[in-house]
Amino acid sequence: MAYQLYYWPGLQGRGEFVRLALEAAGAPYTDVGRGEAAAGQGMPALLHCLQDPSAVRPPFACPVLVDGKLAIAQTAAILLYLGPRLKLxxxxxxxxxxxxxxxxxxxDAVSEAHNTHHPVGVGLYYEDQKPEAAKVAKSFRTQxxxxxxxxxxxxxxxNPKGDKYLVGA
Ligand SMILES: N[C@@H](CCC(=O)N[C@@H](CS)C(=O)NCC(=O)O)C(=O)O
Incomplete structure (x- = not known):
């Protein structure tokens, strides 16, 4: 059965880490957020996944990967799950x-990069924290x-197996 990836449409974001793994392995998947609402996909399906009141183990945020009855959030946890299954x-x-x-x-690097634009508050607009963002961005760039x-x-x-990949051959 095809995997289902739930991620915001219109941006690559953390969803891209999951897409790259699925694409590299040629695994069948549905990018639900980018689909049509009429086909049971798109934003309504994404919001349902995030806000489903019947979920016993609700995700905090997307990306979320669904494999049958299993729903996994947290990019690194998703990749930990997919890695051996996709032989990556x-x-x-x-x-x-x-x-x-x-x-x-x-x-961690992704999180710090995001923080350069939202150092005062994740829920605040970048425009409302520009001076602080400039300071954080400078140390992010230089250090x-x-x-x-x-x-x-x-x-x-x-890597003892050569410098083509970070791990193994
Ligand atoms: N540590 C999580 C972070 C998840 C995350 O922050 N997702 C963003 C999109 S890239 C989001 O939808 N955040 C909404 C929120 O935090 O309320 C991961 O690596 O998957």
């Missing part, structure tokens, strides 16, 4: 947990991006 990660626990560490670090990218370069260089 090594079979050993060591490889899988290392890959997960890398993904969580990338998620944090180099640290994240430098670490990823090191991971590539130290």
């Amino acid at each position: 990660v090594g079979a050993s626990e060591t490889d899988r947990i290392w890959t997960h560490q890398i993904q969580l670090t990338i998620a 944090r991006i180099p640290k994240f990218l430098g670490w990823l370069e090191t991971v590539l260089e130290r």
Whole structure:
């Protein structure tokens, strides 16, 4: 059965991390938020997924991946689930947990990038926090991006199986 991805239509955002994995593996999936409401998809379906009052384990935010009866939120958790199923990660626990560490670090970078535009409040408009955003953006550019990218370069260089992939061959 095809996977269902629930993510905001019109932006790549964190949904893209899940799309990239599904696309790389050629896995069948429906990008529900980008579908037509008339076909039971689009925004109504997305909002239902996020706000379904009958969900015992409701997601906090999207992306959400649905596989049959299982609904998983949190990008890194979704990729932890998909990795072995799509054969995008090594079979050993060591490889899988290392890959997960890398993904969580990338998620930290994404969060910090988002924070550069919303340093005072996530719920406030960027226009209302421009001076603070400029300060945070400067330290993000000069300190944090180099640290994240430098670490990823090191991971590539130290991969014993070559520098094409972060983990394994
Ligand atoms: N840590 C979560 C963050 C999820 C998240 O912040 N999703 C955004 C879109 S990229 C959202 O819909 N946020 C709504 C909210 O936080 O209220 C993940 O990596 O999936």
